[in-house]
Amino acid sequence: MSGANRIPGKGRLTPARTARFTFDGRSYTALRGDTVASALIAHGVHLVGRSFKYHRPRGIISAGPEEPNALIGVSRDTAREQPNVRATVQEVFDGMKTISQNRWPSLSFDMGGINQYLAPFFAAGFYYKTFMWPRQAWKSLYEPRIRAAAGLGVSPTEEDPDHYASRYAHCDVLVVGGGVAGLSAALAAAESGARVILCDEQPEMGGALHHDTGVTIDGQDGFAWAQDAAKRLAAMDNVTVLTRTTAFGYYAQNFLALAERVTDHLDRPAPGLPRERLWQVRAKRVVLATGAIERHMVFADNDRPGILLASAARAYLNHYGVAVGRKVGVYTASDSAYEAAFDLHRAGIAIPAIVDSRAAPGAAVLEEARRLGIEVLAGHAVLGTKGKLRVASMLVAPVNGGAKRQIVIDALITSSGWTPSVHLFSQSRGKVAFDAESQRFLPGIYAQDCVSVGACNGTDDVQATIDEALSAGRVAAAATGHAGGETLSISGAEAFAWSGGMAGAAYGAGPDDDVKAFVDFQNDVCAKDIRLAVREGMHSIEHIKRFTTNGMATDQGKLSNIHGLAIAAETLGRGIPEVGLTTFRAPYTPVTFGTLIGHSRGELFDPTRKTPIHAVEEAMGAAFEDVGQWKRAWYYPRPGEDMHRAVNRECRTVRESVGLFDASTLGKIEVVGPDAAAFLNLIYTNSWDSLKPGRCRYGIMLREDGFVYDDGVVGRIAEDRFHVTTTTGGAARVMHHMEDYLQTEFPHLNVWLTSATEQWAVIAVQGPKAREVIAPLIEGVDLSNEAFPHMSVAEAEICGVKGRLFRVSFTGELGYELNVPADFGPDVWQAVRERAEALGGCAYGTEAMHILRAEKGYIIVGQDTDGTVTPDDASLGWAVGKKKPDFVGIRGLKRPDLVREGRKQLVGLLTKDPAVVLEEGAQIVADPNQPKPMTMLGHVTSAYWSQNCGRSIAMALVAGGKARLGQTLYVPMADRTIPVEVSEMVFFDKDGGRIHG
Structure with a gap:
């Protein structure tokens, strides 16, 4: 059975x-x-x-x-x-x-x-009052117990064996909701020729037609019409129909996230099917047909099992064929509950009484109730219920006082009206407006290219809903360049017209009623809790929400928000719109972590990126380190060498002979267009107009607040083309930074940006013999100092492959960077390696690179800067154009705090004991004997043993650092205090002659 x-x-x-x-x-x-x-x-x-x-x-x-x-x-x-x-x-x-x-x-x-029974001690806000004292007990006593009690379900203990999929999609019109409004809008847009995606969270299209059997459309039952309409749409080549798919987030530029449940309903899912699929949809126009949500009635003990929403009772009866009880009471402030009572009565279910808190319900429903012989108690309220594990009776009395009456029931259905589902509209940054006549919040000011239709827009009549949706579908299609669909006509009718505001929703839970009349079922928030919050001084609805936790459960207050708002407004003596509405945040309904993560798990949790030369370096025995998502060669140990010996050898070899380094991870952005130089002038601190094709320049990029954001060398390939390099970790964010400013602040400039990081394999050849190594491998470029000086760039044939040759150095030595198409990277590396090793050179890794650059005082953004460093702080003030009228960050640089004395500045540090290597991140003080807490002057940003200097070297951010040159400061450690001398940042080849060869 x-x-x-x-x-x-x-x-x-x-x-x-x-x-x-x-x-x-x-x-x-x-x-x-x-x-x-x-x-x-x-x-x-x-x-x-x-x-x-x-x-x-x-x-x-x-x-x-x-x-x-x-x-x-x-x-x-x-x-x-x-x-x-x-x-x-x-x-x-x-x-x-x-x-x-x-x-x-x-x-x-x-x-x-x-x-x-302990409820009097658990009133709203008791957390904030109870656990404030004693203060020291929070961590040891309160927090562990609260965390242990938090949550409802138990998290799985084993790894999720399912897999999840993700898909990107673009369409002309995205319709959210598959009820009468959504289907009508989708049909109109599709008939016009637009590319349409229609999604609905239920297994079948139909929306409210699942429960509402009183609707006829085009002469047939509403639900049957919905299924035919869905089949018609699914058969069109320009339409994608998604069932079991929830639109849970509406983001900027008409970007919506949909969660599709693919196999959760299947007995034995096929192995290749994902459990759920995340759809990331970019739509030109969005039609929101998200319907409305029925509200419950607020009265004493309204949370007993067996008390349901009236629409739920209709859905269980009309769609699933299930009666919620055999003796069902009705309590309502809306005509819609009558329809549920009528359906149940016709199915043979006893309806002892319809209790209506309104004095004058709709004439049509009263007439039908009389015809069916159902008693209607207008102007009455349910004061409470009885029953241990299921409702057994309801206590009824006139709202203005009078004899009470106990009515035996085994289920109770309630309705205080319908709340338009404006969650996605709100997420789109649209502003809702309060409709005083219907006492509802409706879509008001739109922020994106979307339109709301049907019940979510406050439209109750079926024919009006259809007409509104057809028009919205045609307009959306026309706006995307698809005119047509004018001949499509749909006619609909409904047995009863109904509506309902907030009036009478909370009789029996008034200011003087100290009862458990639940507003938020999941978080156990009662009407009296809302009133207590107001008495405690919470006058903002957002404060009331947090004080009581109303609307903060997994359902996001779909049933409780409007009730809580109305009770707060009543207690404050204000109108509902004066109190305001809380913010609806994504996700609209809970979404599994698997859906959000998709393939990003296990080895793919943080995708590993490898340079084109990785396999060759691996064969050479390189030890690798993780730099962001990249695997980078850390050092190349030879037999019998540990890391320190290998790095010392690599550093010494680069200074004495030559070294080659895989620099493919450098961010590379192609900036092209007639306004390319003008764009770079605005993005970087220095000027680019004077840079000639074939030359390079070091550039500093700031945030709007004036702090260093990134740096790199920029080469001008032609008048309208620049090759921009960024830090390894900054490639993606710099690209987004540039694109953001190009689209929002400088859209008048004719510039195109292309990420080319993975297009080029880059081999840096550094050292006194660098020119000798590459000379036989380069065609089309005169490598002499006079013809190709430091900071030059040229297009050349490198090992017979067309590439770009830069003469730049991050070591302070004569240096070149060979850029070749990624596929040719391994072969070019091998050719350069053979030449270098024949001349006594070697490959060097990132650790040697760090030491070599620190010996010359070259900074690494993100290591030697911390987000609060200006160019002047980093001794890079020379890279800021003094005559430039504008660039990103120019106003930030002029703020008083950024030009005051005593700012933290980048300086060098030399330990008094040359053999002691400082720890990066270690704090610096002026007086090691000062009482605790000590006054910290700054911290060590980079620290190494330098084989070429024969001692340790370090760089640090120190308050007033430039004025402290020659001073002795101290680095307190756990086991000792290390004295250091503040110095210039250049530790090797201070006159800089080696870079010119």
């Missing part, structure tokens, strides 16, 4: 197709297409969990993603476990195992339930 509460002839599921699953170890039968929630209700199970704070029994309240209570653990096997799955969304598959959460030892008898 699939459940005693299945109603013969109701629902759209096939009775012959069944699946078995377990809940808390007990086996149940479901129909294919059931959610865990509908299957449990079919078996009369309403108790599914315990609340977070009070551990109160909680039952299923909704039939969709807004569910705050029915969070369960789901597993296929021991390795496939997922906590906090919404039972209202999770489809049943054969063999599924599910468990309830946040209870011990069992769901029906939970020891944590004692918290219900």
